[in-house]
Amino acid sequence: MSVMDVVHNWSEKRKEKSETFNKMQEDDKLVNMLEERKKSANRRELEKYIRDQEEDEIKKQLDTIHKKQNKDNWKSNTILTKGKSILKDDRPILKEKNIFKGNKNTLVDNKNKVPLQNKRKGMFFRW
Numbered sequence: 001m002s003v004m005d006v007v008h009n010w011s012e013k014r015k016e017k018s019e020t021f022n023k024m025q026e027d028d029k030l031v032n033m034l035e036e037r038k039k040s041a042n043r044r045e046l047e048k049y050i051r052d053q054e055e056d057e058i059k060k061q062l063d064t065i066h067k068k069q070n071k072d073n074w075k076s077n078t079i080l081t082k083g084k085s086i087l088k089d090d091r092p093i094l095k096e097k098n099i100f101k102g103n104k105n106t107l108v109d110n111k112n113k114v115p116l117q118n119k120r121k122g123m124f125f126r127w
Contacts, residue, residue: 036044
């Protein structure tokens with residue numbers, strides 16, 4: 001058996017699975033449609049209302065779970081529990097290597113603190 005045969009057999013099995021799955025879905029849709037047609041309009045509306053309420057309850061429960069998880073994550077990852085300081089004084093690398101110290105703003109006249117006037121209308125674009 002060559003590699004091409006293995007690939008071909010694999011693709012055939014995959015196609016068969018997808019076809020049977022699609023067929024089963026169609027059958028299920030038909031059964032559901034027949035059941036819905038047998039019910040009265042009021043019954044369908046009531047069931048839809050009940051489903052919507054159940055979905056709302058599920059969403060509320062998920063929201064509370066997500067909020068609790070988020071709160072727990074924040075509590076477990078806080079700097080206070082780990083004992084690390086967030087102050088700049090405790091980080092000497094920020095004091096020693098300030099790459100912006102002493103640099104001047106190129107867009108402002110540093111003597112008068114007035115923005116430089118550009119001869120063109122746009123600062124970066126030519127019109």
